[in-house]
Amino acid sequence: MLALAALLLLPSVHALPVDGLYQEKISVSNQGDQERRRAYREAFARVITKVTGEKRWLEHGQIAPVLNSADRYVAEVVYQSAAGGGQGGELEVRFDQALIDDLLNRANIPVWDNNRASILLWITVQDESGRRVMLGSGSEHPLLDQAREFSALRAVPILIPLLDLEDRRLVNPTQSWALDANALQQVAARYDADSVLAGRVLVTPAGELIGFWQLMFRSDVQSFDHIAQIDGYMDLPLDALTSRLASHFGLVRSEFEREDQVTMRVDGIRSLQNHMDLIRYLEGLSVVQQVRVNALRPDSLELTLQILGSAQTLTEFITLGRDLVPVNFQPGQPVSGLLHYRWTR
Numbered sequence: 001m002l003a004l005a006a007l008l009l010l011p012s013v014h015a016l017p018v019d020g021l022y023q024e025k026i027s028v029s030n031q032g033d034q035e036r037r038r039a040y041r042e043a044f045a046r047v048i049t050k051v052t053g054e055k056r057w058l059e060h061g062q063i064a065p066v067l068n069s070a071d072r073y074v075a076e077v078v079y080q081s082a083a084g085g086g087q088g089g090e091l092e093v094r095f096d097q098a099l100i101d102d103l104l105n106r107a108n109i110p111v112w113d114n115n116r117a118s119i120l121l122w123i124t125v126q127d128e129s130g131r132r133v134m135l136g137s138g139s140e141h142p143l144l145d146q147a148r149e150f151s152a153l154r155a156v157p158i159l160i161p162l163l164d165l166e167d168r169r170l171v172n173p174t175q176s177w178a179l180d181a182n183a184l185q186q187v188a189a190r191y192d193a194d195s196v197l198a199g200r201v202l203v204t205p206a207g208e209l210i211g212f213w214q215l216m217f218r219s220d221v222q223s224f225d226h227i228a229q230i231d232g233y234m235d236l237p238l239d240a241l242t243s244r245l246a247s248h249f250g251l252v253r254s255e256f257e258r259e260d261q262v263t264m265r266v267d268g269i270r271s272l273q274n275h276m277d278l279i280r281y282l283e284g285l286s287v288v289q290q291v292r293v294n295a296l297r298p299d300s301l302e303l304t305l306q307i308l309g310s311a312q313t314l315t316e317f318i319t320l321g322r323d324l325v326p327v328n329f330q331p332g333q334p335v336s337g338l339l340h341y342r343w344t345r
Contacts, residue, residue, distance in 0.1 A: 016115070016116055016117075016118050016157040016320070017114050017115045017116070018114050018116055018155040018156075018157065019114070019155075020155065021047070021050050021051050021097075021114055021155055022047055022051070022094060022095045022096075022097045022100060023043075023047070023092065023093060023094040023095065024042075024043035024046045024047055024092075024093055025043075025090050025091070025092045025093075026039040026042050026043050026090065026091050026093065027088065027089075027090055028088055028089060028090065028091050029087065029088040030087070030088060031079065031089075036091070037070075037071065039091045039093065040070040040071050040074060040093060041067050041068065041070050043070070043091070043093040043095075044066075044067060044070035044073060044093075044095065045058055045067060046153065047095055047100065048063060048100070048104075049154065050153075050154055050155045051100065051104070051111055051112065052104065052109055052110065052111060052112060052246060052250065053112040053154070053156075053242055053243065053245065053246025053247075053250060054242075054243045054246050054247070054250075055239065055243075056243075057104075057107075057109050060107055060109060061107075062103070062106065062107035063103070063107060063109070066103065070095075072099075073095045073096055073099050073100055073103075074093060074094070074095060074096070075094050075095055075096040076093075076094040077091060077092070077093055077094075078091070078092040079091055079092075080092070101253055102253075104252075104253065105252060105253035105254055108252050108254070109252065110246070110247070110250030110251050110252050111250060111251060111252070111253060112245075112246045112249055112250045113249065113251070113286055113317065113320075114155075115285075115286075115317065115320045115321070116155065116156060116157055116245075116249075116320065117157075117194035117195055117217075117245045117248075117249060117320055118157040118158070118159055118191075118192070118193050118194045118195070119156060119157065119158050119159065119193065119194070119195050119196070119197050119238075119241055119242075119245075120159045120161065120184075120187070120188050120191050120193035120195070120196045120197070121144075121147055121158050121159065121160055121161075121197050121198075122134075122161060122171070122176065122184060122187070122196060122197070122198040122199075123135045123143055123144075123198070123199050123200075123201060124173070124176045124177050124199070124200045124201070125141070125143070125200075125201045125202075125203065126177075126200070126201070126202045126203065127203050128203055128204070128205050132173060132177060134163055134171075134173065134176050135160075135163075136160065136161050136162055136163030136167070137160045137161065137162055137163070138162075138163070139163075142230055142233075143201070143230075143233065143234055144160060146232065146233065146234035146235070147160070147234050147238065148160075150234060150235065150238045150239075154238075154242060156238070156242050156245075158238070159191050159193055161187065161191065166190065167187055167190070170183060170186045170187040170190065171183045171184065171186075171187050176198075176200075177200050179198050179199075179200060179212070179214045179223075181214070181216065181221060184196050184198050184214075184216065185216070188216070192322050194217070194245070194319075194320065195215070195216060195217040195241060195244075195245060196214075196215070196216040196217075197213065197214075197215055197216075197237055197238065197241045198213070198214045198216070199211050199212065199213040199214070199226075199237060200212050207229065207230065208227065208228070208229060209226075209227065209228060209229070209230055209233050210225075210227050211225065211226045211227070211233075211237070212224075212225055212226075213225075213226055213237045213240075215237075215240060215241045215244060217241070217244055217245065217248070218331070218332050219332075220244075222240075222244075224237075224240070248316075249316060249320070251309065251313065255309050255313070256287070256308035256309055257308075258308070258309060258310070259289070259306065259307070259308060260306075260307050260308075260309065260310055260311060261304060261305070261306055261307070262304070262305050262307060262311045262314060262339055263294070263302065263303070263304055263305075263337075263338050263339070264302070264303045264304075264305055264338070264339045264340075264341065265300060265301070265302050265303075265338055265339070265340045265341070266278060266300060266301050266303065266324065266341045266342070266343050267299060267300045267327065267340075267341070267342045267343065268299065268300070268342045268343035268344065269299060269300055269301050269343055270298075270299050274343060274345075275296075275301065277323075277343075277345055278301065278323075278343055279291055279293075281321070281323055281324075281345075282303070282305065285314070285317050285318070286308075286317070287307050287308045287309050287313055287314055287317055288305055288306070288307055288308075288314070289306040289307060289308060290305070290306040291303055291304075291305055291306075292304045292305075292306075311335050311336070311339065312334065312335055314339075315329075315331070315335055315339065316332075318341070319331045319332070322344065323343060323344055323345045324341040324342070324343060324344070325341060325342045325344055326339075326340070326341055327340040327341060327342055328340040
């Protein structure tokens with residue numbers, strides 16, 4: 001997650017894999033059995049939420065009963081005493097990935113792969129005096145603190161804009177407050193963001209936040225109001241978009257029992273290094289079993305890929321990176337026949 005935090009400062013981001021999906025750190029007051037069981041239960045609930053991307057699965061008929069026996073899924077535990085010799089400490093709990101994946105698969109619950117869609121967070125706040133401020137990576141604001149905490153807890157890449165001259169050229173204050181979709185799409189393209197969560201938030205004299213939010217993912221745009229106190233305010237809008245992304249990219253493991261074979265042409269392969277990088281990239285995708293070169297041309301390759309799942313699944317996984325750009329179809333469209341891409345690394 002430290003590496004992810006560094007990525008949030010960059011104006012151009014490529015693939016955004018996340019780590020630590022099957023482990024959690026939980027504060028404990030002592031090392032007693034009761035406190036340890038509580039920590040296992042809390043860590044297990046967090047891991048299920050991270051791996052699936054949605055809290056609702058904790059209430060599933062095959063998941064809820066397991067929460068009280070989370071210790072059966074624990075692979076490793078490390079205890080660290082509190083700093084300064086104080087009471088209590090922290091348990092780092094790592095769960096057995098195979099056991100959790102099997103549990104979710106038997107319940108037909110989709111798993112969200114660790115290569116995850118990114119969210120560009122664009123917020124404009126109007127304070128009690130009527131002054132409006134766009135929040136960027138250099139801003140100090142509780143809403144951004146909450147977003148960073150959400151990113152760490154839910155393993156979701158959240159991009160906070162630099163708000164440099166280029167950002168302000170693409171989205172001016174008027175467009176920002178109006179949640180201008182065209183302007184926001186332009187700045188999202190600058191950050192290679194897969195989705196956008198944009199909001200305008202009015203702070204009342206009583207300290208209440210009245211917000212209007214817009215979720216943008218491909219051609220899907222959803223808008224909603226959110227009125228609440230500032231504590232935990234960002235959880236609802238961030239959870240709404242995270243659930244949308246998880247429902248799109250999540251896959252039931254049993255779907256991988258199907259195998260398929262696809263043919264792919266990749267342009268822009270002009271060197272041995274390009275060739276090696278492409279093969280290594282494709283072999284690193286969790287849905288790809290084998291890559292075979294059919295034809296080698298001066299600036300392109302033709303490949304046959306043995307995959308788990310369908311060709312549509314493969315294209316969705318590739319969409320989450322930025323190294324391969326589709327030539328003969330648009331992301332999210334149904335695909336058939338030859339998959340034609342351009343290598344951009």
